Amino acid sequence: MSQWTVTIPTFRMIGAEPVHGTQTWIVSADLPQQARDLALAAAATDDAMRHRRGAALDTTAIDVAPRERDGSPTACL
Incomplete structure (x- = not known):
């Protein structure tokens, strides 16, 4: 079994301003x-x-993206 970094973009409005972000999971x-x-x-x-x-x-x-041993993500799939 491998470890993966999964990043999901997010979006919300604060007043009239759009706010983009991400939520990241290690699975x-x-x-x-x-x-x-x-x-x-x-x-x-x-x-x-x-x-x-x-x-x-x-x-x-x-x-x-797969994770390297040091915990940092590598290339995107």
């Missing part, structure tokens, strides 16, 4: 699609939504 999975699914399940929790202050997830632009 263990055999395949990138499994890592994506695990991160999406984690992002759907109430705690995750509170952490991103209610921002919506942009599930069309999810980035899944």
Whole structure:
């Protein structure tokens, strides 16, 4: 099983100003699609939504990258 860094873009409005951000998950999975699914399940929790202050997830632009031993992400898939 490999470790993956899954980054999900977020979006919310503060008044009339758009605010873009990301929410990142480190997950263990055999395949990138499994890592994506695990991160999406984690992002759907109430705690995750509170952490991103209610921002919506942009599930069309999810980035899944394998992690190196030092914990930093490598190339995007």
